[in-house]
Amino acid sequence: MTRRMLPFAVVLAAMALVPVFTPSPFYVNLTSQVAIAAIGALGLNVLVGHAGLNSLGFAVFPGLSAYLVAWLSTLGGFDPVSAGLLAIGGTMLVAGLFGVVALRATGLGFVMITMALCQIVWGAAYRWTSVTGGDNGISAIPRPGTGLLPLERPEVFLWLCVGTLALALIQLGRFFDSPMGVALRGTRDQPRRMSAVGYDVWRIRFSAWMLAAAWGAVTGLLYAWYHQFVSPHMMAVTASAEVLLMVVAGGAGTLAGPLIGAALVVLLKNLASIWIERWVMLLGCTFVAIVLLMPDGIVPGFGRLRAALARLRPAPAPKLVPRERADV
Template structure:
C-alpha cells in the first residue's frame, strides 16, 4: 500500500463510521453533504489546479444533471437508476457543446465565458417554468431503494456517497500521475512550448473539461437524491464561486485540498450558522485569513510549515566508530 493512500483511507473510514458512533441523523446527513461537495470540488480541481483554467460556471454540470434526473424521475416516469444514467449522459453531451465555446480562450476570457454559460442555463431553469418549475423548482425526486440497497436510510446514502468519493480519488489520483496528467500540467505552465513539441493543447484541455464535467455530474446526481429537490439556486454564479472557494482554500492542484476545502465550507455553513447569525461574515474572515497566511491553500501551507519545523529538529548524534588497535 502506498503511504500516500493511507491518509485518504483513514479519512473515508472515519466518515463511514459516523452512523455507528452518532445517534443523530443530523451528523450523518452533514457528512453526506461534505462527501458530495468534495466530489464536486475534485472535479473543478482538474480545471483550476491542473489545467490552469479558473471557472465561474462549474455549477452548470451538477445543476444540469440534477434537473435532468429530477425531471426524468418525476415527470418522465423513469426509474431512478435509468434516469440517473440518462441525466449523466445528457450532461456530458451538453458539456461537449459548451467546451466548443469555453475552450476557445483562457485566462479572464475563460472565466467570463464560463460565467456566461452558467447564467444562460440558470436563466433557462428560472424562466422555463413549464419544465423546470421556475423558482419553485422540482420536488419529490425519488432515490433508488429496495431491500438490497435501502438508500432512503441516511446511513446507506452516506456509504454510497463515500463509495463515489473513493472512486473519484482513485481515478483522479491515477490520472494526475499518468502521462496525460503530466501533459495537462504542461499545457497549464507552457502551452506554447507544449504545442511546439507536438502536443494538441486543445484536446488535452478538452479531456480535462469532460473529466471535470463527469465528476460534477456525479455530484449533482447525489445532490438531487440527497435533497430530493432541485431549484435554480444550485446553478447560480454564487454556487460556482462556492466550489471555487473550496478548491482554492484547500489547495488547488492537490488531491487532499478539495476535500479539506469542502469540509471547511460545509461545516461553517451548517454548524456556524447555528450559533452565529452573521455566519457569512465568519466564512469570509476565514478565507481572508487562509489567503493571507497560506496563499496556495491549506494543504501546501501545512506542507511548508512542516518543512520549516523540520529545520529546527536536532540533528542525530554521529555514530561512534570503534578505533582499530595498532600494536607497535
C-alpha cells in the first residue's frame, strides 16, 4: 500500500466500523448513501477533472442502470445478480452510443448535448408508464443475498458499498497514474498538441467517457438495491447537477475531492434537513462560500493553505559546529 492510499484506507475502515460504534440503522444507512454518492462522484471526476469535459447528463448512467435492474429483477424474472450484470452491460451499450454523439463537441456544446441526452431519457422514463411506472416508479426491487451474505441487513449492505468504493479508488488511482491517465490530462490541457504528436484525442476521451459510465452504472445498481425503488427523479438535470457539485466542491482532478464533496452534500441533505426547514438555502450558502474562499475546491484549497502556513513558519536556526583546534 502506498502512502497516498493510507488515508483512504483509514477513512474506509472508519466507514465500515460505523455499525460497531452505533446501533442505530440511521447512521449505517447514511454512511451507505455517502459511499454510493462518492462512487458516482469519482466516476464523473474522470470527465470533469481529468478530461476537462463538464457534463450535465451524468445522471443518465445511474438512472439507466437502476431502471434496468429494477425491470429485469421484478418483471423480467432474473435473479438480482444476473439482473445487475445485465443492467451494467445495457448501460454501457447505451453509453457507447451516447458517447459517439456527445464527444463531437467540447466546452459549452458538450454540456448542452449531455443535458439534452439526459432529458431525452428522463422524458422517456416519465412518459413510458407501461414499462417504467412513470412518476410512480418501480418499487420492491429485490436485493441479492444468501445466508452467508444477507444484504437485507443494513450493516452488510454498508460493507458491500464500502468495498465497492475501495475498488473504485484503487482502479481510478491506478488509471490516473497510468500513461493513459497522463494522456487524458494532455487532451484536457493541449488537445491540438496531443493530436499533432500522434495521439487519437477522440479515442482517449471516449475511453474516459466509458470508464465514467461504468462507475455510474455501478452507482445506479447500488442505488436501486439500497432504496429498492427507482423513479425518473434520479435522471433529472438536478440530479446531474448535484453530482457535478460534489466534484467541484471537493476538488476536481483530485482523488479525495469527490469523496469529501459527496460526504458534504449527503450529510447536509440528511442532517441539516432535520434541524433546518430551509436546508436547501444552507446548502447553497455553503457552496457559495467554498467557491469564494476555495475556487478550486476543498482539497486544493487546504493544500494551498498548508503550503502558505509552511512558508510563514520560521526556518530553523543553523547549527554551529565548533572548529577543532589544530595541535601546535
